[in-house]
Amino acid sequence: MSFRLQRHPQSPVMIPDPTSTWECYNVFNPSVIYHNGLFHMHYRAQGLDWVSRIGYAVSVDGVHWNRLREPVLAPSDGTDSRGIEDPRVVALDDAFYMTYTAYGREFLGQGEPTHLGGGILPMIARSENLITWERIGPMVVGEDNKDHVLFPRKIGGRYAAFHRRWPHVWLAYSEDLRTWPEEWMAPIYGPRPDNWWDATSVGSNGVPIETEHGWLCLNHGYTTQVHDSANSLGQGSTVTRVYRLGVILLDLEDPTRVINRPKEPIFWPEELWELRGDVPNVVFSNANPVVDGTVYVYYGGADHVIGLATCSLDELVDYARFG
Structure with missing residues (x-):
């Protein structure tokens, strides 16, 4: 059984703005949420200083x-002084929450540095x-960690989120979105060494989609390939990574339990x-919001522009169950 997303004929749907100082080079890796009849996009942008900021745009279709002329979230201190990356937005408890990656200095603090x-x-x-946006804080410190995204509802009375302790995707729980106890964390899945497209690294994509059959979760992965090649300086090698998208189905009340994980990707460059x-x-x-039975998958193309691919939710669920 095979399945693939279909590119929208008008993709890419957003390109850099050459008149802007902060988004003239790249716009990519957006979050999109459908709320009150509108699509709301938060996207990563880079401009003249190559520092990532989060922009906002809104759409009817x-x-x-239509995008704002200024970013809605920009670096402020040492925690994110080198950029704010890869937003994922969810509606939860009558508010909106954004998970994002803060790219900062390796050491913070005065005097003896604090290692984060x-x-x-x-x-x-x-x-x-x-x-x-009001910053709440990090899920974890003391390690490099990213690809985190909140579930759209509590599970067992607690907030739940994916995060990545490379090379595995982990599940974490919290009672207040500020403290994520280590004892409430567990790995879910990782790379498949015997699989051709996600043997090296995997990570979570957009907000999990709740269905009667389980949590439908889009993910990404790549396999590192090293190629020997000769060049003007002598013998050398090149490394190829091709990012592809896949899907996985998890249990509704215990998302650490994998119901099914198809071996084939559903989208690729x-x-x-x-x-x-x-x-x-x-x-x-x-981003993978569902509107009127259609899954809208927004994605960054080569870290430069924003594309859109779609599919039927029912067909994607069938593939996640039986693929």
């Missing part, structure tokens, strides 16, 4: 977008209007703007 890992922290922010860009051979998604 999910294809044509390599400066890649899984952060959470809160908003009531999707424009103004093919268009020129996915094969060439700031980072080539990449389709990377943080």
Whole structure:
């Protein structure tokens, strides 16, 4: 059984703005939430200083977008001084929560530095209007951690989230979205060494989709390939990574239990703007809202532009169950 997402004929749906100083080079890896009859996008952007900020855009049809002229979330201190990356937004408890990656310095503090890992922290922010955001803080410290996303409802009376302790995807729980006890964390799945497309690394995509059959979760992965090649300086080698998208089905009340994980990907780079860009051979998604039975998968193409692919929710669930 095979399945693949279908590119929207008007993709890419957003490109950099050459008149802007902060989003003139790259716009990519967006979050999209459907709320009050509108598509709301938060996207990662890079401009003249190559620092990532989060922009905002709104759309009636999910294809044509009007964006704000200024970012809605920008670096503020040492925790995210080098960039704010890869937002994922969910509606929860009458508010909106954004998980994002803070890219900062490796050491923070005065005097003797405080070690927070390599400066890649899984952060959470809160908003009531999707424009103004209040930082809550990191899920974990002391390690590089990212690809985190909140579930759209509590599970067993607690907030739940994916995060990644490379190379595995983990599940975490919290009572207040501020403290995530280590004893409430557990790995779910990791790379498949015998599989051709996700043998090296995997990570979570957008907000999990609740269905009667389980949590439908899109993910990404790649397999590292090293190629020997001769060049003008002598013998050398090149490393190829092709990011592809897959799907996994998890138990509704115990998401650490994998119901099914199809072996084949559902999407991969093919268009020129996915094969060439700031980072080539990449389709990377943080967003999969469902509107009127259609799954809208927004993704970054080669870390440069934003694309859209769609599919039927029913057909995707069938593939997740039986693929």
